Structure formats: C-alpha cells, structure tokens
Amino acid sequence: MSTSRRKFIKISALGLGGVVASTSALNFVGSKSYLNELVAQNVIKKLKKTATYCEVCFWKCAAWTYSDEQGNIKKIIGNETDPHCYGRLCPRGTGGVGMYSDEDRLKTPLIRTIVDGEETFKEVSWDEALDLIASKFKQIKSSYGAESIALLKHGSPGKHLEHLFKAFGSDTIAEPAYAQCRGAREAGFALTYGSWVGSPEPTDIRDTKCLVLIGSHIGENMHNTQVQEMSEAIDNGATIITVDPRFSTAASKSKHWLAIKPATDIALMLAWMNVLIEEGLYDEDYVKRYTTGFNELKDHVLNFTPEWAYGITTIKPEEIRKTARAMANAAPSVIVHPGRHVSWYGDDTQRARTVAILNALLGSWGRRGGFYFKESIKVPKFPSPKYPHPKWDWKNICEKYPMAQMGITTEVIRAAIPNKENKYPVKAMMVAGTNITKSIPEKELLEKAMNEMEFIVVMDTMPMDVTGYADVVLPECTYLERYDGIRSATNRTPSIAVRVPAVQPKYNSKPGWWVAKQIGERLGLGDYFNYNDYKEVIEWQLEQMGTSLEEMNKIGVKHYPRKSGPLYLKEGENYEFPTESGKIELYSKELKNLGFDPLPNYTKHPEPPQGFYRLNYGRAPMHTFSRTANNPNLNDLKSENNLWVNPKVARIIGLRNGQEVWLRNQDKITSTFGIKVRVTERVRWDSVYMVHGFGHDNKKLSRAFGKGINDTQMISKTMVDPIMGGTGMRGNFVEILTEDPHKTLEV
Numbered sequence: 084m085s086t087s088r089r090k091f092i093k094i095s096a097l098g099l100g101g102v103v104a105s106t107s108a109l110n111f112v113g114s115k116s117y118l119n120e121l122v123a124q125n126v127i128k129k130l131k132k133t134a135t136y137c138e139v140c141f142w143k144c145a146a147w148t149y150s151d152e153q154g155n156i157k158k159i160i161g162n163e164t165d166p167h168c169y170g171r172l173c174p175r176g177t178g179g180v181g182m183y184s185d186e187d188r189l190k191t192p193l194i195r196t197i198v199d200g201e202e203t204f205k206e207v208s209w210d211e212a213l214d215l216i217a218s219k220f221k222q223i224k225s226s227y228g229a230e231s232i233a234l235l236k237h238g239s240p241g242k243h244l245e246h247l248f249k250a251f252g253s254d255t256i257a258e259p260a261y262a263q264c265r266g267a268r269e270a271g272f273a274l275t276y277g278s279w280v281g282s283p284e285p286t287d288i289r290d291t292k293c294l295v296l297i298g299s300h301i302g303e304n305m306h307n308t309q310v311q312e313m314s315e316a317i318d319n320g321a322t323i324i325t326v327d328p329r330f331s332t333a334a335s336k337s338k339h340w341l342a343i344k345p346a347t348d349i350a351l352m353l354a355w356m357n358v359l360i361e362e363g364l365y366d367e368d369y370v371k372r373y374t375t376g377f378n379e380l381k382d383h384v385l386n387f388t389p390e391w392a393y394g395i396t397t398i399k400p401e402e403i404r405k406t407a408r409a410m411a412n413a414a415p416s417v418i419v420h421p422g423r424h425v426s427w428y429g430d431d432t433q434r435a436r437t438v439a440i441l442n443a444l445l446g447s448w449g450r451r452g453g454f455y456f457k458e459s460i461k462v463p464k465f466p467s468p469k470y471p472h473p474k475w476d477w478k479n480i481c482e483k484y485p486m487a488q489m490g491i492t493t494e495v496i497r498a499a500i501p502n503k504e505n506k507y508p509v510k511a512m513m514v515a516g517t518n519i520t521k522s523i524p525e526k527e528l529l530e531k532a533m534n535e536m537e538f539i540v541v542m543d544t545m546p547m548d549v550t551g552y553a554d555v556v557l558p559e560c561t562y563l564e565r566y567d568g569i570r571s572a573t574n575r576t577p578s579i580a581v582r583v584p585a586v587q588p589k590y591n592s593k594p595g596w597w598v599a600k601q602i603g604e605r606l607g608l609g610d611y612f613n614y615n616d617y618k619e620v621i622e623w624q625l626e627q628m629g630t631s632l633e634e635m636n637k638i639g640v641k642h643y644p645r646k647s648g649p650l651y652l653k654e655g656e657n658y659e660f661p662t663e664s665g666k667i668e669l670y671s672k673e674l675k676n677l678g679f680d681p682l683p684n685y686t687k688h689p690e691p692p693q694g695f696y697r698l699n700y701g702r703a704p705m706h707t708f709s710r711t712a713n714n715p716n717l718n719d720l721k722s723e724n725n726l727w728v729n730p731k732v733a734r735i736i737g738l739r740n741g742q743e744v745w746l747r748n749q750d751k752i753t754s755t756f757g758i759k760v761r762v763t764e765r766v767r768w769d770s771v772y773m774v775h776g777f778g779h780d781n782k783k784l785s786r787a788f789g790k791g792i793n794d795t796q797m798i799s800k801t802m803v804d805p806i807m808g809g810t811g812m813r814g815n816f817v818e819i820l821t822e823d824p825h826k827t828l829e830v
C-alpha cells in the first residue's frame with residue numbers, strides 16, 4: 084500500500100451551511116451572583132432546569148442547565164450540593180453553552196470520497212455512515228481479528244464505545260489522559276502506596292496548613308474544587324510553597340516561590356528529604372509504623388544536601404532548609420501535591436515516587452489536611468452478556484513498559500506501522516473525544532501510522548484537526564443534548580450525578596450511546612444494547628441505587644453515607660496498605676526487581692543550546708486543551724496564546740511587547756503561525772512559555788484558525804518514561820524568529 088494513500092483532508096473543503104448562533108459574551112461574574120441576579124429578575128422561574136454534569140473538562144462538575152420555552156440554553160450554573168464544584172462552575176463550565184451554540188460544529192456524518200481525482204468529504208446519512216463502519220469492522224475482524232481495531236478516546240463518549248469495542252472483542256484501547264498526562268503519577272504512587280492518586284485527587288486542601296505545588300499550577304489549572312479549597316486554605320493562613328520556573332498564579336499566592344531551574348525537581352526533593360531526616364523533622368512514629376525501607380532511604384539521601392542541590396536547582400540552601408522546616412511544622416496537615424500532567428522529562432515515575440516518599444516522611448497520607456481516604460459508590464452494570472476474551476490487547480502492545488496500567492496511545496499508534504516483529508498489528512482505529520493531532524506529539528509517527536491504517540472513524544463535536552485523517556466523521560451532539568453514564572464521584576463521601584439532555588440535538592448530530600448501539604446492532608451485538616434509549620439504562624441503575632430519574636431531575640446530585648470507615652487514620656491505628664509488604668514502600672523492591680532504581684535519583688537532562696530556550700507550556704483558566712479555542716464564549720475571553728519572554732531575553736533579541744514572532748525548534752521545525760510576545764519577569768531567562776491548545780490550522784474553525792502557536796507542533800522530541808511509557812514533552816528547545824519565515828521562503 085502506498086504510504087500516501089490517505090491525504091489529510093481539512094473539513095474546510097466542504098461548503099457546510101452554518102446556522103448563525105448568538106456569540107454574545109457571557110457574564111462571568113461567578114455563578115452564584117449570576118443566579119441571584121436571575122432570581123431577582125424573576126427570569127429563573129420561567130426557565131426549565133435540567134440536571135447535567137460538565138464535559139468541558141474532566142472534573143465533571145454537576146450543574147443545572149437553564150433553557151427557555153423555545154429551547155434556547157440561557158445559562159449553566161453549578162449544583163450547590165456537588166462536592167466537585169460547591170455550586171460554582173469555572174469560566175469554562177459557564178461558557179460550556181458555547182459548545183452547543185458554536186456554528187462551526189460538525190453537522191452531519193461525512194465519508195471520505197474522491198471527486199475529480201481529489202480526496203474530499205461528502206455528506207451522507209447516518210445509515211450510510213454506520214453501514215460502512217459495520218462492514219469495514221466486519222471485514223477487518225475476519226482478516227486480522229477484532230483486536231486489530233483500536234479505540235482512542237477521552238471523556239463520556241469513550242465509555243459507550245469502550246462497551247462496543249469490548250463486546251466486539253477488542254480491548255486495544257488507550258487515551259492521552261494516561262501516557263500524555265497523569266500515568267507516571269499513578270505508577271509512582273501505586274509503587275509506593277499500592278494505589279493510584281486518581282481523579283479527583285484526594286488532597287485535603289480545605290484543611291491543610293501547608294500546600295506544596297511542584298509544577299502544579301492550580302489557579303490556571305482550573306480543577307474546580309482544588310482552586311476553591313486552595314483559596315479557602317489561604318484565607319485560613321495556610322503556607323503555600325510553589326516550585327515552578329515560572330511565576331504562576333499559584334506562585335503569586337505563595338509565601339515561598341522557588342523559581343527552580345527546569346528539569347531539576349528530583350534534586351530539590353532529595354535535598355528536602357535530606358533536611359527532614361538530618362534535622363529529625365520527619366514523622367518518626369508514622370514512618371516506623373507504616374513504611375518500609377527507611378534505613379535505605381536515609382543512607383541514600385545522606386549526601387544530597389541543600390548545598391549539593393543548589394548547584395543543580397539554583398535554589399539557595401537556606402531557602403531549601405526554610406521550606407523543608409515549614410512543611411515539617413505543618414505536618415501531618417501538609418500536602419506535597421502529586422500534580423496531574425506529569426509527563427515532563429521521561430523520569431516522571433521516579434519524580435512521582437519522590438513526591439510520594441516526601442509525603443510519607445511528613446506522614447500526610449491518611450491525615451487531616453494531607454490526603455484523605457476517598458470513597459465512591461459503585462454504579463450497577465446494566466444487564467448485558469459477558470464480553471468475549473480478546474486474543475491480545477493493549478497490554479501486549481505495551482509490554483515493553485512493565486508499569487503501564489492503561490494503554491499507551493503512542494504504542495498503540497506505533498502498532499499500525501508494519502513491522503515484521505510486530506505480533507499485534509493495529510489495522511483500523513476509532514477516535515472519539517480526543518484530538519490526537521494536538522494532544523500527542525511526534526507528528527511524524529502519527530502521520531505514518533494514519534497512512535497505514537485501513538480504516539479510521541472519528542467521532543467529535545467539532546471539525547477538529549483529527550477529523551482530517553478520517554474515512555468517516557461522525558458528529559456527536561454536545562453534552563447538553565444527551566444522556567450519558569451516571570457520574571459516580573470519588574470524594575470525601577460518595578455521590579452520584581446525572582446528565583439529562585436540556586435540548587434536542589442540533590443539526591444532524593447524535594449522542595455517543597446511540598452511535599455505539601447502532602454500530603453494535605449492525606455487528607450482530609444487539610444483546611449488548613438491550614434498550615431503546617439510554618434513559619432506560621440510567622433509570623434501571625438509579626432504581627438499584629435507591630433513587631429514580633424523577634428524583635435525580637430534582638436534585639441533580641445524590642449523596643450516600645461513607646461505608647469504608649473514617650476519612651483519616653486513627654492515632655496509632657494498624658493499617659495495611661495495598662502494597663506487597665502491606666507498608667508504604669519507601670524503598671521499592673518491585674522497581675529493583677524490574678531493573679530500575681529502587682530509590683529515586685536525580686539525572687541530568689539536556690539543556691538548551693546557545694540561542695535556544697526551553698519550551699514550557701501550561702493552561703489558561705478560560706480554556707481546556709484545544710477543545711475550547713473556537714468556543715464563541717471562551718474565545719471572546721482569550722482568542723490566542725502569547726509567548727512569555729523574560730526581559731533579559733527580550734533585550735538580547737530586541738523584542739517588544741505585542742510583537743509577532745515565530746518559533747523554530749531543535750529539529751528545525753518552524754511554527755506554521757506567529758505568536759505575540761509578552762515580555763515578563765514571570766518567566767525564567769532560560770525558558771519561554773505558552774498556553775497549550777492554540778494555533779489551529781483548520782479554517783473551518785473560524786474563530787480559532789491561525790491564532791497563536793500550537794505547542795504540540797514544536798514538540799518533536801519526546802523522552803519516554805521507561806517504567807510506564809509516558810511521553811515526556813518538556814525537552815524541546817526553540818529559537819525566536821522575528822521575521823515571518825514563510826514569507827521569506829516565498830520571495
């Protein structure tokens with residue numbers, strides 16, 4: 084097969100008619116005051132109120148959608164009783180209505196076709212699209228096995244498709260929210276405590292006396308309750324210590340900002356351990372009772388003094404000692420936050436281990452103001468036949484990485500590239516709710532794999548970049564227009580929330596559950612989809628859980644009592660951790676047996692060559708990854724990203740605030756678009772910074788097209804975590820170009 088079989092098609096090739104929707108800016112004065120305003124104006128009484136949970140990010144805040152008699156969504160407001168939001172949505176959740184009203188949405192199914200020798204998409208009926216998918220799936224199953232069809236997914240639609248795939252016989256499933264996000268953290272904590280941190284993180288921020296943020300930029304990272312609890316903790320006098328090479332929003336609220344040299348965090352943490360142990364500040368009783376390997380750790384960190392770390396991290400020894408003492412002072416009500424997007428430098432599981440060990444020395448796991456013991460309630464599974472047993476699955480593809488506990492997207496994608504040694508070839512793929520062209524770096528790998536695959540289906544709400552690879556594009560309706568699975572919250576106490584459609588699906592879009600059922604039936608898997616409407620599934624489950632859809636429509640969130648015991652350890656309690664030793668494993672025999680360092684070590688990472696700067700990226704409060712860049716309400720608040728540049732660098736290169744520049748990375752990849760400079764002391768002189776998710780190159784995204792630079796385009800070099808296969812993305816270096824490189828080329 085020729086490698087250029089599949090031409091990348093931009094949906095702009097189509098003349099889809101657009102319905103003009105309101106783009107008026109929403110008033111982001113905070114949900115509660117807005118609610119009061121509506122109540123005062125007597126508006127709210129006339130509006131219909133529907134229960135939902137937010138899908139703008141994966142914190143899944145429970146909310147109320149208010150719509151009028153004509154079916155227009157007027158407002159989305161947080162559910163007061165929800166432990167994920169305490170009645171307040173973040174700006175993105177409030178602006179979620181823009182996902183519904185965006186006139187650039189995918190409107191009808193599309194099939195790749197050839198017109199006058201040119202590949203393009205044609206609009207088709209659902210039947211035509213679904214029939215094609217089913218016949219291709221059957222054909223690929225008979226040639227290679229169902230295992231050869233992979234699913235890449237994120238969010239609610241993924242759950243429905245996962246059911247379809249497992250019923251069909253494929254567990255070749257992965258998501259960027261693992262290997263490109265929090266996978267290394269989960270591996271590091273699982274190795275130490277025997278369990279994942281999980282989402283939402285069981286950090287008892289509300290009651291903490293000291294919160295240590297290591298590259299966790301809460302405040303820009305808008306994970307709702309963490310932001311709210313952090314602000315409460317600050318009001319209550321908690322000490323905030325932020326370790327970040329950039330003066331983040333969190334750093335601006337901190338007593339101590341440690342402007343660490345990028346990629347040196349493990350050295351800082353080893354020095355903190357050294358101080359805690361040498362000065363006898365660690366929780367001796369906790370360590371004795373609950374941990375194993377303390378003596379090995381003590382010997383290990385003996386020489387990692389603050390003076391040693393100073394030379395590596397650029398943080399003064401006195402500052403290291405002062406902050407270590409501040410943590411010990413607050414202990415056990417102290418949290419060294421595990422972070423979330425931790426795929427940074429390739430030694431990320433070891434960095435997560437360092438964080439985990441520090442918390443153990445401080446005795447914060449299972450303590451008030453540290454980490455609480457979380458609990459959730461199990462949602463009963465709707466009756467359905469057993470899944471067949473696949474001959475191989477994602478685990479086989481990822482076997483090179485012993486601690487991979489979920490599918491690694493990059494490995495699953497690589498498996499599509501023919502290779503004699505590859506016993507587990509991927510031949511087709513379905514992508515749902517994930518924009519892999521922006522969330523997975525290594526464009527070359529992606530393009531090669533996409534070209535090789537025999538069939539690709541993309542289900543999205545928007546004509547995102549990833550649709551360009553598809554043979555079939557399916558328009559899912561937004562979360563405001565559909566039922567989805569019951570959200571079971573893992574929190575201080577268990578609770579559930581439901582998602583009920585507030586309005587009918589716009590255009591010719593359909594819910595993900597419906598798509599899964601339709602494909603399933605065409606594949607002869609009707610028994611797995613024994614309902615006409617997903618509503619029936621929820622109704623059945625709710626009944627098992629002692630409630631009903633009627634009740635849930637009134638309350639949105641239902642709370643259940645805790646059953647697993649207290650939130651924290653009792654004084655002197657004997658507690659068995661789910662590790663092999665039953666203890667917190669400071670020294671990891673498991674890692675040792677696998678041939679890795681049983682105790683974390685600092686390793687030096689490459690530094691930017693002369694004239695280059697380390698590319699740093701992060702979040703903006705009003706956007707989620709690449710998914711909201713075109714959202715009319717959120718685009719109104721921030722339509723492009725900026726390049727943060729230190730004044731010293733600006734002076735050397737001669738840059739002004741607001742000047743447009745382009746970037747070229749160490750592999751000579753030049754940014755497609757330009758970006759405006761923001762000269763600021765808030766970033767170190769050795770790095771530049773931008774918000775992830777901008778620089779869209781599909782014209783069909785009318786508001787987002789060409790706005791800012793796509794950080795992923797500049798990440799061509801990755802550093803893979805040998806323990807769990809995560810994609811370290813922070814080892815790329817860029818030079819700043821003041822002339823438009825594309826213009827120069829044309830001359």
Ligand SMILES: Nc1nc2c(c(=O)[nH]1)N[C@H]1C(S)=C(S)[C@@H](COP(=O)(O)OP(=O)(O)OC[C@H]3O[C@@H](n4cnc5c(=O)[nH]c(N)nc54)[C@H](O)[C@@H]3O)O[C@H]1N2
Pocket residue numbers: 138236237240259260263264265423424515516517518519521522523524542543544545547559560561562595700701707708709710775794795798812
């Ligand atoms: N360069 C770089 N890469 C990164 C990151 C970074 O900061 N920089 N962050 C990493 C992290 S932490 C994560 S978790 C991942 C996230 O990566 P992704 O999971 O790819 O996240 P999004 O960019 O939000 O892509 C979501 C896609 O789902 C679509 N979508 C939204 N709502 C729905 C829906 O209801 N149904 C369907 N079918 N589709 C929907 C959106 O239009 C979009 O195309 O990216 C990782 N990759």
Ligand SMILES: Nc1nc2c(c(=O)[nH]1)N[C@H]1C(S)=C(S)[C@@H](COP(=O)(O)OP(=O)(O)OC[C@H]3O[C@@H](n4cnc5c(=O)[nH]c(N)nc54)[C@H](O)[C@@H]3O)O[C@H]1N2
Pocket residue numbers: 140264265297298299300301303304305306326327328329331343344345346347348422423424425699700701702703704705706707708813
């Ligand atoms: N508004 C908004 N909030 C979100 C999201 C979103 O898209 N939008 N996405 C959510 C998701 S899925 C995730 S995973 C989280 C991600 O958010 P977090 O886990 O909080 O953070 P990261 O993206 O890893 O890191 C960003 C911070 O790390 C700093 N940093 C860079 N290099 C280093 C280093 O070497 N050492 C240290 N100590 N710091 C460094 C950067 O300056 C930046 O402040 O955000 C979540 N919250």
Ligand code: SF4
Pocket residue numbers: 137138139140141142143144168171172173174175176177305306307
């Ligand atoms: S944190 Fe914001 S975007 Fe995420 S679920 Fe909650 S309201 Fe929605």
Ligand SMILES: [Mo]
Pocket residue numbers: 260263264265423424
């Ligand atoms: Mo993430």
